[in-house]
Amino acid sequence: MVVLDTNVLLSAYRFAPLAREQLLSAMERLKSRLWIPHRVAFEFHRRRLDVIVDQRAAYETLLALISRRREELNKEIGDSIRQLSRRAALTEADKKKLFEQLELSFDPLVEKVNSLNAEHSAIGIHEEDPILSRLQAIIGESFGEDFGEQARGEALAEAERRKEAQIPPGFKDASKDEFYGDYFLWRQTLDEAKRRSAAHLLFVTSDQKEDWYLKVKGKHIAHPLLTEEVQKNCGAQLVLISTETLLRNARRYLDADVSNETIRQAGEMRKVDSIRERMAFHHAEAVQADRLLREVHAERSELVTRAKSLENFIRVHSNELKHASPSEANRHHAVLSTVIQDRDVIEDQLARVNDKIVALEEVRDRSRINFDHLQAQLQDILEIAELVDSTDSA
Structure with a gap:
């Protein structure tokens, strides 16, 4: 078969x-x-x-x-x-x-x-x-x-x-x-x-x-x-x-x-196809990494906005705490404790998001480098093929 x-x-x-x-x-x-x-x-x-x-x-x-x-x-x-x-x-x-x-x-x-x-x-x-x-x-x-x-x-x-x-x-x-x-x-x-x-x-x-x-x-x-x-x-x-x-x-x-020429053409085409397939893979990988980076950067922006909002909230309540009565102070402490926990959670999320951004940038940059390297390889093969063709014609 x-x-x-x-x-x-x-x-x-x-x-x-x-x-x-x-x-x-x-x-x-x-x-x-x-x-x-x-x-x-x-x-x-x-x-x-x-x-x-x-x-x-x-x-x-x-x-x-x-x-x-x-x-x-x-x-x-x-x-x-x-x-x-x-x-x-x-x-x-x-x-x-x-x-x-x-x-x-x-x-x-x-x-x-x-x-x-x-x-x-x-x-x-x-x-x-x-x-x-x-x-x-x-x-x-x-x-x-x-x-x-x-x-x-x-x-x-x-x-x-x-x-x-x-x-x-x-x-x-x-x-x-x-x-x-x-x-x-x-x-x-x-x-x-x-x-x-x-x-x-x-x-x-x-x-x-x-x-x-x-x-x-x-x-x-x-x-x-x-x-x-x-x-x-x-x-x-x-x-x-x-x-x-x-x-x-x-x-x-x-x-x-x-003929030997037909076998040569098939061999050259196989090399070109292989390189183009790998170029397509690295291009798709870079595009996907770029897409994910946009999503992760949007997520990071949202987290940064929330973190800043909580920091402002903590600062305001901390200032109010300095002049608060004992009963108000207890309420401020309870609120601050909850908000600080929320801020710490967001900071942990930001750290993970930043790590993800670094990893995706590495993938994107590596894929682009590999794509450029393969493109140069492809150009070399095509130039050699043109040289062989012109020699055969002569």
Whole structure:
């Protein structure tokens, strides 16, 4: 039984045309063994258009940058050409040729980017989608049903329990609104593997977070708790692999036509996906910490206001006590005793709130630092990938 995660299906949209074809062909060779959990299908359809739009946006960003640089350089170099013309007494014909060459200098780059955009982003949002049609033909009826109302409630409660206990999968998504997503697809997968009495469960994902894998001596292995759960619930052996490994094994064991370049693209995409997933986690963690900080600061402001009010009350009654008669003094003492106890309680609450603020600020600041570090890592990987691509093109 072979199960594909959402990120594997979406790779068909993100790969270059040749790599996409090889990925889909490899899936076709696994067709009889493929199965897609309902949660995966749901997330795929929800994110598909975003991926298409992101692909187009990336090309449009590059074209906009080229256009800006073109205008800047045309002006700068154009001014230099005019200065040269005045100093070197260029003929009008020579000056015209220089301006023509300048105007045409960016055309090959723009043409190439537009060509790649047409190949890579051949699908419109409101147009027929050949990639979707191909995936539907490959998967056919091999996908699961959604939970019923009772089963969904039970799965949600279990996802909540596992999140708090940090039991995989999904506990690294604790800060997300839909923290239960990974557990839902996992539960649906286990149910189907048990129904089929599968001997092996091959789960393909580019997710490399610690709630799926453990890193041992630089290598990622399936989290032992997941392996144990599959064996205990289904009697099956779990094999957790990336899209890159799937393609490499499809070439080796299924005689699939998969190039080294396609495997390289899958590897780069896995690294990028892993970094982006961790960036999303740290961003969500920082946002959640900021939200909680606002709530705690509001609580602190209220406590400070109450504490000041009680301090004023204590000061007033203490002054009145100095001039009070014995009977009034007893009443003042009783009132002061109660109010001082209330103030002490509030001061204890303030101390706990201040500790909470410090802890949340540490979480927020650490998350922001981790996000910035990962963003720099991502930029390095993308720059290296561009260098490899330009070397291959040359």
